[in-house]
Every structure is written in structure tokens, then in C-alpha cells.
Amino acid sequence: MSTVVSQIEVPAGVNLPIYMDNHATSPLDPRVLEAMMPFFTTKFGNAASRNHSFGWDAEQAVEAAREQIAKLIGATAKEIIFTSGATESDNLAIKGIAEMYRERGNHIITQVTEHKAVLDTCKRLEKHGYRVTYLPVKADGLIDLEDLKRAIDDKTILVTIMAANNEIGVVQPFREIGKLCHERGVLFHTDAVQAVGKIPVDVIADNIDVLSLSGHKIYGPKGVGALYVRRRNPRVQIAAQIDGGGHERGMRSGTLNVPGIVGLGKASEIAMQEMDTEAAYLRGLRDSLKAKLESALDYVHVNGSWEHRLPGNLNMSFVYVEGESLLMGINDVAVSSGSACTSATLEPSYVLKALGLGDDVAHSSIRFGLGRFNTQAEVDYVAAKVIDIVQKLRELSPLYEMVKEGIDLTKIQWAAH
């Protein structure tokens, strides 16, 4: 009787389950938790209370965090607005600019592999009379700057293009995009959630006007994010989307999440100090994982540009094996799949499809997101496990058998269902 159960030995020092899905979220760094703790307990004040030490302590902590975050991206503290996370930051940036610059124009440019926080915001604006251009991406997942040049017209007010993609980890040429925007007098917003803290991002050198970032992707807490809003050359204005007490210079009302903000600040400080060594470390782990998988398995390939990629990202297709069944076999390893067999639509990842991958290949993809706390021993185990399960599932795969027999799958009349 055949079996898919894997008997891979767990190396010493490896605890199961292994977390390798750091693009979805990352564990809280213990140093961050330590910094946050007092602000849940003794230092619980409201940062907007001006009349007592509880408020002053909270305000001081918030301003220190603002400084730490600004430093990480080359901004000044006054340019940082706190939000509940990157989805809110993206909404505030795009809707806030669209509203504020409505008289100048109604055209926005974005691209097809953006996060839904950007795409769905743009779609909503289309219902309100805005015109949105969705640039395509090339097979490597990067936009063509010539496409962007051609798309900008005299009604364009905003270009919003992510710094790095959450699924395939490819890094867009954001510095060149920003330069182009500045030459044409168009504002540039970037969703830099996956890039900040992982690769160098400098709002001045990279010509960024507005930038979204998030706490929980950089080993900070969930429920806190920030929006960088440039104050000079040009001074960017944003219409508030939440009204209330006029916090955050009127751009985002609501009592500040002080412990969260302190955590985001600390996480930014650590990221800044450790980025270079951590990037080299993650690249080493990631390259080792890729090499192991490629040497043991045929019909595997990397999705998206290998050269322009986040250090911790490996997105791979294991052709002729369906992604969800692979995840089921490696259930002591937390990764994610581009197969949407679990979703109601049954549509595979729109990001992978945008690269021109066939649905069958998109259904076979796995995203490995390596992070600060992963080890080489974990990589060794994950590689062995994935290889084992892929081989077993291919024994079960009629497609793999047919391809091995030399049958051209594209010549078969499949009955789509």
C-alpha cells in the first residue's frame, strides 16, 4: 500500500511546527515585547493627556518611536503618522490624496500585483469618478518603466506601486519610479510593508512622497502601522479619512495605540541595526533551501525575478503537484500556497497569473517566507520534508506519469469543470 506519510527525522534543536510564513506575519521579537510591556501596565496614559505625567510619559514614548521609525526610512519624525496597520495606511494615502488633489486631476496609476488594500481602494475610487490605470508586469513580476512613462498624463495625480511583493518577493525599481514621478510632477506612494526593515529604503534618495509600513511584518506587534507623508519638496497634503479629535496633525484622529507604537518603534530600531547581517543570513538560508529542492526534484521553478527579490523570499512551483495537497503533507511546516483550493473562488493567485503562469503551475506554488528566527537546521528539515512529499504526491499524480511517458499535456482535450 502506498503512503504519503513522511518519516523524515527531526534534527536536534528543531521544534515543530516550524514557522516559515514571515510574509504573512512575523513573530514578535522578545526585545520588542520587553519595550512594550510598561505601556500596558504602569505607563498606560493617553498620549493626548496634557495635564499629568501619565500623559507626558506616553507622549514622550510615542515621539521616541516616531523618531526611530523616521530614521529607518530616512524621514523626519514629523512626517510619520500612526495608523492601525498598512491597510489603513494604504487607504489613507490613496483616498486622502485622491480627495485632496481632485481639482488637479482624477487619474491614478497602479499595477496588477499590488496588495488588495491598494487594488480594492483604487476600485472604489473608480466608482467615484476616478480613472485608474493598472500597469501589467513582465514575466519576472517587475513593471516596465516605459509603460509607466506612457501611462502618465496631465490628469495623473498619483502613482502607487509597491516596493516589494508579498507573494513573490520581487522588488520593484522604486527609486526609478519615484524619479520618474518627480520629473513629471506626480506624487509617488509606495506600499513598502514587505520592504521596510528588510532592504534599504530611503524616502529622499528613493524619491518617495508617501509610504505605508506595518509593525507585524518587522517582528513588531499587529494592529499598528504608519504612513510617511513628505513635508517638503513637495509638501504632500492628505485629506483625513477618520474624523475626530484631530490627532496626528489632523490626518488621523483616534487615541494613539501607545504600546503598539512603542513596539513599532523598537522593531524599527532593531531592523535598522541588524538589517545588513540579517539580510545576508536570510539570503544564505533561502539559497540553501532552493539549492536542496532543485537538486532533488525535477520540474520545479522559481516564480518571479531571482535578482530583484527580498532576501527571505522563495516562491516555487512544484509542477504536477497541487499546492494544497502539498501543504497537507507538510503540515508541521507553516508556509502558504498560491493554490486557492481553500478559497471559495477556487481561483489561483492573481499575482502568479499576472506573471503569465498557467493556472496549473500557479496551483502548484508554495511561498516560503524565511525570517529572523529561522535556522539552518529548520531549512534542512523543511527541504527534506518537501522533497519527500513532492515525490510521494508525484507517484499519485497522473500528470507527472503522463509527462514522464512523453505525453504533451497541452495536446489533451481537458474537460474544464
Place this chain on the structure above:
Amino acid sequence: MAYSDKVIDHYNNPRNVGQLDKGSAEVGTGLVGAPECGDVMRLQIRVNPETQVIEEAKFKTFGCGSAIASSSLATEWIKGRTVEDALAIKNTDIVKELSLPPVKIHCSVLAEDAIRAAIGDWKKKNGVAEAEPAAVTAQ
């Protein structure tokens, strides 16, 4: 997504994996689904020409755990049945047995299609008309 124990059992220990000789007159092959939909099942049966009993069933499936389980279960169920009995298996029986959630019902539909396709192929090879009842065999 949480899988039922039965789905996990079939996924971990799939029954009747393999391939039968496609060229044999006693073998019927059904290949259903499409790679771009994320599901392809191949189900094969070997039918005893005297008794019309399915003596052997094999499958291979590209698909999620529920698709693998549905086809594995289908081979288990049809083995030992006559072809006409096997046609009585409904996708809803598979849904019930494996406790499939609504988003996975298509896996059971595909398994039923695979049974029908394999039997259809066998009938075609052996000149048994689809509409007619199967030839009566003396017991």
C-alpha cells in the same frame, strides 16, 4: 482548513494507487478534470467479462487532499461491485462519507464523473450500449 479524519486517512494511505493496462479490453479508463482547475483524476477498472464485476480499480489524482480522498474512496467502493451497481454511487454519498465542506463538493462530483467515465470507456470497448441494461449473466 480542517480536514475530516477520513480525508486525512485516505490522503495519508491512499488505496489502490496505480495504473492498469489501458490497452486491455477488460480495462476501462476515465480521465476527468483539468490541470488549470487544479484537479485531474484518472480512474481505471478491470471488469470480469463473465460476471461484469469490477475486480480491480486503480487511480491517480492531481489535486487537493479532498480530491485525492474522493478518488481513493471511489476505488474502494467500486471494487467488487458490478458495473451497474457502481453507477449507483452518487457524489453525495462521497460527500457524506468524507464529511466534505461545501467548497470541496466539486471533488466528489469529479470522483463520480471518473467512475462514469471509466465505466463508459469499458462499455464502449466491449460494445455495451449506454442506454441498455447490462447484459444479463447467468448466475
